[in-house]
Amino acid sequence: MISKLLKTLLVTALMCMLLAGCWDTKDINKQYLPVVMGVGKGESEKYRIVLQIPDAAGKTQILDKEASSISKAIDLIRTDSEKSIDLVHLRLLLIDKQIASEGIENLINFSVRANDISIKGLVAIIDGNFEKTMYHQISATPEVSSYDYFSQDAGWTPNQSIVRIWEAYQSLHSYTEDMALPMLKNGERTLFSFIGTAIMQEDRMVGTLDQEETLLFNLFKGRYTGGTIEVAQNTSVLIDNAKIKHHVNWREQGPLLQTEIKLNVLITESPEGKSTSIIEKELREQLSKQFNDTAKKIRSFESDVLGIGMLFRPRLSEEQLKEWKSKWFLKLEQEIDVKVNVLNEIYFKENATDQQEQGRMLKKEAK
Structure with missing residues (x-):
């Protein structure tokens, strides 16, 4: 009898322990x-x-x-x-x-x-x-x-x-x-x-x-998905892929950063007759200038929002690390070069070929 009573008390205690976890729940309506x-x-x-x-x-x-x-x-x-x-x-x-x-x-x-x-x-x-x-x-x-x-x-x-x-x-x-x-x-x-x-x-x-400079900032940081760039003379391209390579160097006068940006783009809007080579040339010249102007503007605020110090971090001593923002970043020389590759030139040619083939088939059916 005593043994049965102990078993009952033990089971009750275990059930109480399981229920204890819900004591502080709150009604979401409250x-x-x-x-x-x-x-x-x-x-x-x-x-x-x-x-x-x-x-x-x-x-x-x-x-x-x-x-x-x-x-x-x-x-x-x-x-x-x-x-x-x-x-x-x-x-x-x-x-x-x-x-x-x-x-x-x-x-x-x-x-x-x-x-x-x-x-x-x-x-x-x-x-x-x-x-x-x-x-x-x-x-x-x-x-x-x-x-x-x-x-x-x-x-x-x-x-x-x-x-x-x-x-x-x-x-x-x-x-x-x-x-x-x-x-x-x-x-x-x-x-x-x-x-x-x-x-x-x-x-x-x-x-x-501004918004255009923010696009370049995000592209430099690797966030470019869905980015559209407007080129001169009613031409727009969509960024498909971007590869960024940095070359860091430490000279006597301070840090030097050379950045190469390779963009694969898709033409979304362009005047008829404008060749791919012209679009690539215009985009390369425009973006190289805009990137360098934006980087110069950022440096004028003495703010390293591009995270350039992270690229030099392995080369910095503990003392140089602490002085990066106040001393070495102000002496930074930065060069950005942009290369552009248009991807959908082949698509246009294939599309034109397909249209010609469809035209031939329709003529045969008409005969």
Whole structure:
């Protein structure tokens, strides 16, 4: 009898242990799950935090508070909210341009240290009216989210830069690389309108690149899928493949980087009668100039967003490594040469041959 009672108690205890893991579950209907957090300057406090919370109907609820710190503003939002707020689904961190100009180290460190914020979330800068951009909504479209504008499987193109929270944190603590953040404002018929890229020096915004320069920046970094380049005289090409080879050299006067970029392109639009050789020549000359001008512009901001220091890192001593951004990068000489190969010349010839063959067959059938 005692043995049977012990067995019953043991089984009951084991069942209780299995059930104990579910004690802290939360009803999803009692939670707010923000996907976008905006950080701007408050009117009376240092920070203004705006959270965007989508619902199943495609509408967005906005929660907004000011405080002297980011965590305090979020706590104030939680205090006034009728539901609990969980930041685990936060996908996009939008920073006002004024905050970016003053420094974002505190914000990035907070995002990394917070237990409920994913470091895979994306970072961007609002260049325009912060409140208007954060409160801007378009017609209810549940299948479209703010994240899609940065997703390489959706709306992203190489004319937009892309940086995740962990990448921003890594750049802040790197001796040899700075970050470039996408810049946007509210769109008219779309959620966002992309302006270009913010060039960061350490944690502060020091300059900008337009959309064409951003395309070249992404191409240099190996992100070119879907990139379209417009050449003179109504000609456009699509980048099919890019191979980039760097040659580094350290001379007495400082570092020298020679970069060779080989592009395979497809002609998407061209005037009739314009030969492939002319298109290749125009594109090679145009891109070589644009690449070198963009690289020179970036160096003028004393910001290594291209990550050139990473190429020289194996050659640098510990002391040179620490001085890379402040001393050696400023002495860098950089040369970029572009080579272009048009792929669809054969396609045009084959297409013409096929059309001729089809014409012969139709004539035979007519007879």
